[in-house]
Amino acid sequence: MPADREDPRLTVSRHAAELFLARGVAATSGDDIAAAAGLSKRTVWRYFRSKESAVEPLFAVSSLRFANQLSEWPLDVSIETYLHAVVRPQDQTPREIADDILAVRLVALLPKEPALRSAWLMSCHAAEETIIEVVARRTRRWTTDFDVRLCGAAVMTALRIVDEDIATAAITDRREFTLPEVIDRMAEAIRTASTLPICDPVAP
Amino acid sequence: MPADREDPRLTVSRHAAELFLARGVAATSGDDIAAAAGLSKRTVWRYFRSKESAVEPLFAVSSLRFANQLSEWPLDVSIETYLHAVVRPQDQTPREIADDILAVRLVALLPKEPALRSAWLMSCHAAEETIIEVVARRTRRWTTDFDVRLCGAAVMTALRIVDEDIATAAITDRREFTLPEVIDRMAEAIRTASTLPICDPVAP
DNA sequence: AAACGTATGTCACTAAGTGACACGAGTCAA
């Protein structure tokens, strides 16, 4: 049996991102995206509710990878230990690196493309829900608990701000970042923003 | 000379909100909004980039009123004192109360209307920028400072979560809230989420 | 009164997005 293949939406997402970066959002049509991805435009509209939302899968696998990976964060390790253990430079495939660059360039484009910002915020909101589950697990409370939701949202916001900050620095200021450096900043931001004690090992 | 009149977009915003609530977003067209507001549809598209974004002015004046009012927060008062002083039940006009109800019903609708959620998040993002300025002022730092942005974003997120929480409780659980109660929850959430010391009086 | 900026309406147009139906590829059961 074959390993389950990559989400086809992600492929389209990459093409959409390239086009948005090259020509701007307004100048690329749904037909352009469909043509670049080798699909009928009908399929594109089946994949995505709007052309801007076509970049959401890319955000999810790349910029929001840290957020998504927190789902498997074991109870008995700290945030720093876990992040450094799970996302390691030597494990990055060329494809992942390319996705990262693409996503970072997109995030740096947000100030000029409000339509993309709404896709970005929607992606972050999706990740927020999964982070809320993490917080619930680590605090032995419900996902509907107000303080749990507040903490999860604050943590997600911290990740978003770090992401935007790094993307801006990397693209406009041409600064370079190593992966461990990025991980450190993410972990530190999570720690700062946590309003509940989730960052250190918790009792099983 | 007459006092400057209300933003005409807000009027349209109210009509759009009513229609979205009555029929759902998908079932109300730009023409419907234009007709309800007594404008040509061309003017509606001049006011708003998309039909969903038509509710943003309503969010801004109502749900995000607290956030916006922080712009005038004096350095020498605490968050609790200021909020209680500036938004008082007896000052609420009937129109403001109606707007509040409308906005709360919209926020409660977010889980079922993803298109509205993106408008909501964009409104919150706009408010985030103004909160970042408040944080900068109270910490005597720049708005570009990373920690300032992080704190501002965390505070805005807290306000958003309280808002969503209250809206859900009010609509689905039919709970009732007094304004002082809401203010207390907002102030408490701001205090919890602040990652910099902005909530108490700061040195001039 | 003339000249100006700003806000709106009209109308024709492009592009975003949907509904309905057909087609082909992969199960799965007999």
Place this chain on the structure above:
DNA sequence: TTGACTCGTGTCACTTAGTGACATACGTTT
């Protein structure tokens, strides 16, 4: 093998979202 069943996709006609270009009206300034 066959037939029925699902699932993803393509085709095409259609509706609605959204824009560009131009005309008109109103309040200000001079």
